Amino acid sequence: MGFVLKPAALPSVAVENSTDRFAVRRIFCVGRNYAEHAREMGHDPDAEPPFFFNKPADAVIDSGHTIPYPAATIELHHEAELVVALGAGGAFVSTDKAKALIWGYAAGNDLTRRDLQAEAKAARRPWDMAKGFDNSAVVGPLRPAVLGKPSGRIRCLVDGKLTQDADLGEMIWSVAGIIGHLSRLVTLQPGDLIFTGTPAGIGPIARGQLCEVQIDGLQPASVRLV
Template sequence: MAEPVFVIPAPELPSLAVAGTVARFPLRRIFCVGRNYAEHAREMGHDPNAEPPFFFTKPGDAVVESGAVIAYPPQTRDLHHEAELVVAIGVGGADISVAAALDHVWGYAAGNDLTRRDLQAAAKAARRPWDMAKGFDQSAVVGALHRAAGGAVPQGRIRCLVDGEIRQDADLAEMIWPVAGIIAYLSGLVTLQPGDLIMTGTPAGVGPIAQGQTCVVEIDGLSPASVTVR
């Protein structure tokens, strides 16, 4: 079969580092779970028991790797951090059962769902989509991926520090919808594909990152996800 001839240069495939190796993990889509920790749902003014998981997306090329220095995003005065466990899908599928869900996971990483909070608030007030509050350039900071060991989900603390000050600190076990449940539910909405990432929600304590500050997300057993906003 002949190679396709594109009328413009094909975009570069985004990818992530894999811890301990020179290999790269190719990226396709990023799905994000909203309000998956009870205390965060409450701090945003919502009942954590009132709804099943819901999702928004970021483009794959919104990813920036740990250690990056990024510009303060345009059109916002309220850039927020959101520390999250990131799941990398290695085997695709639709209507995946909870029992089989972890067999579809390639690995895990620490991540930061950067959010233009003022734009999000305005979109909510107008009952409009959040896309420009969540899916802007360089809005997904992700650390190096770690291969899932026998399907095991990371356990322990998830933390976010801004210039060394702890802003978020919770246990991964506090997620309302655990990883297997998220995968199963999402795969009933779309067919998951290898290279998809799922950002699994953030605990309470979200807050601003100012120009010149460094924000680091730490998850026990994983590489950190660090970003500096210039």
Template sequence: MPHLAVQPPALPVFSTDQPDTGVRLHRVICVGRNYAEHAREMGNDPEREPPFFFFKPASAVVPSGTTIPYPPATDNLHHEAELAVLVGTGGAEIAPQAALSHVWGLAAANDLTRRDLQAEAKQMRRPWDMAKGFDNSAVLGRLHRGVDLAGDRSIRCRVDDVLRQDAPLSAMIWPVEEIIAHVSRLLTLQPGDLILTGTPAGVGPLARGQTCTVEIDGFDPATVTLA
């Protein structure tokens, strides 16, 4: 085997609720505009478009409880509370009725966004990469084994204990099984893929010194502090 000329840094291991079990991520696949009210608050009509997706690198994910520097090149960093779905078994052309069998577990997450860069990219019809995929741009809570979405679980976001976002997961336009099925028609899902399933209305700015917490009923929170 040839010697590697460049050795990239090892990706972190994220904690789970299973004893002595951790997870390394392969990539992060994000769903845009999956809650109708959020689509409307961003000036879009949720009834007229199928789901669309963008990526964050796995290296951008940090664990809950991390303090991160306020990111460069922005004056308008926003929180986006999301349900994260970890793929355990890969596949392509997955049927919706089989999709949940490909899930290893679930977690609370925060899709941090440089909103000013995103707005500029939208206006100029350019990619969102630098608005979404920057360092420390995703916060991941502890992963919970299995797929338990029974009942009407709610997702919330608090900034310094002030409630910003609050919605039932059932308000998603595309539920988890349909998201998996749709993505798997576009690419082959791999073990370690993390799917962020969209955010409800109420996204807003974060300032230096603030702490942001995403909560989903029954899961550990995803918390981050801005230095």
């Protein structure tokens, strides 16, 4: 069997201290997983289970790149997040078995066209074009899970100015809880990435600025806009 068009290159992300790369199958993102961020977006953090949205796999981009400022927005926002990479899959995974699915962890930035998201919310339309645009999933090098689960601070800096600063322990839903819940909605697969939510302090990135997400124990996820 052949293809009528040449298949696209397989999306992938870097692996810490290795020339090997991690092939990306799908990207899932968790909405409002830190209480203060839920409140700054006008929601009650105690009233809702986790919800999810997607980015295309080829929206992923390695840390250290310079990218064009996205079209169709004047309000590009950063969202610092812990990213989980799955090395195994499954459906209806219990939280006590979720850890076994994790291949690695990375710092990530869920870039968002906030003005398009606000318009979509007001019109009760999908967020796809607000979240799933080119280069919108910035991911730092993956650290294998065998080296331990990250803990400590998650931060975002824009041109060196601190904009987000929280503790990973402030997540409403734990990584295992996220995996377990998501596995009841879809059958998870090796190669899936999960962005686990952002803390309070989301804000704009302007043309020419450098945005860097830092998580204790992980290499940063940085991107410059031009």
